[in-house]
Amino acid sequence: AQKITQTQPGMFVQEKEAVTLDCTYDTSDPSYGLFWYKQPSSGEMIFLIYQGSYDQQNATEGRYSLNFQKARKSANLVISASQLGDSAMYFCAMRDPVGGYSSASKIIFGSGTRLSIRP
Amino acid sequence: SQTIHQWPATLVQPVGSPLSLECTVEGTSNPNLYWYRQAAGRGLQLLFYSVGIGQISSEVPQNLSASRPQDRQFILSSKKLLLSDSGFYLCAWSLGQIEQYFGPGTRLTVT
Numbered sequence: 001a002q003k004i005t006q007t008q009p010g011m012f013v014q015e016k017e018a019v020t021l022d023c024t025y026d027t028s029d030p031s032y033g034l035f036w037y038k039q040p041s042s043g044e045m046i047f048l049i050y051q052g053s054y055d056q057q058n059a060t061e062g063r064y065s066l067n068f069q070k071a072r073k074s075a076n077l078v079i080s081a082s083q084l085g086d087s088a089m090y091f092c093a094m095r096d097p098v099g100g101y102s103s104a105s106k107i108i109f110g111s112g113t114r115l116s117i118r119p
Numbered sequence: 120s121q122t123i124h125q126w127p128a129t130l131v132q133p134v135g136s137p138l139s140l141e142c143t144v145e146g147t148s149n150p151n152l153y154w155y156r157q158a159a160g161r162g163l164q165l166l167f168y169s170v171g172i173g174q175i176s177s178e179v180p181q182n183l184s185a186s187r188p189q190d191r192q193f194i195l196s197s198k199k200l201l202l203s204d205s206g207f208y209l210c211a212w213s214l215g216q217i218e219q220y221f222g223p224g225t226r227l228t229v230t
Contacts, residue, residue: 045211107163107165
C-alpha cells in the first residue's frame with residue numbers, strides 16, 4: 001500500500017529565508033505521482049506542484065521546487081525567499097489510481113507540516 | 120476558467136439529524152468528482168468518487184452516502200449523523216489523474 005510520511009509536525013522560519021519541507025513515500029508501483037498542497041487557516045486546499053515518477057527534471061513552480069530523489073523515495077518541497085503569506089499547513093501527497101478506472105485517482109495525504117514564517 | 124463551489128460553509132447539526140452537503144463545478148464537462156474528509160489536524164481521507172452521472176464508488180464504509188444527479192453536481196448525505204461525522208469536508212474535481220482541485224470546504228460539527 002502507498003504511504004506518505006512527513007516527519008516535521010511544525011517549523012518556524014525567518015522571513016526571506018529558504019525552507020525545506022520533508023516528505024518520504026512508499027509505493028510498489030513503477031508509475032506514480034507526487035503532489036504538494038498548501039492549506040491556509042481558511043481551510044482551502046491549494047495545489048502547489050506535481051512531480052511524476054518518470055519526469056527527468058525536478059518540478060518547479062515560481063518559488064516552489066520539488067527536490068525529487070527517487071532512489072531515496074523522497075520528495076521534499078523547497079520554498080525560496082519565504083513570505084509571511086507562506087504560513088500554512090503543507091501536505092505531501094501521492095496519486096493512487098482507484099477502482100480500475102483509468103481516469104480517476106485518489107490522493108493519499110501525509111499528516112502535514114505546519115509552517116510558520118516569522119517577520 | 121473552472122470554479123468549484125461548496126455549501127454550506129459551516130454547519131452545526133445534532134446527532135441523529137440528516138445531512139446534505141452540495142458541491143458544484145463550473146467551466147468544465149464530465150469531471151471526476153471526489154468527497155474527502157479531514158479530521159482536525161490531519162490529512163484528507165477519500166470518502167467517495169464519481170467518474171460520471173449516477174456512478175458512485177465508496178472508499179470507506181461509513182454512515183454517509185453520495186450521489187451525482189447531474190454532471191457537475193455532487194452531493195454528500197447522511198440519514199442520521201453520528202458524533203464521529205464531525206470534520207472538514209472537501210469536494211474536489213479532476214480531468215484525469217494529475218491535479219485535483221479542491222473547493223472551499225464545509226466545516227461540520229455534530230453536537
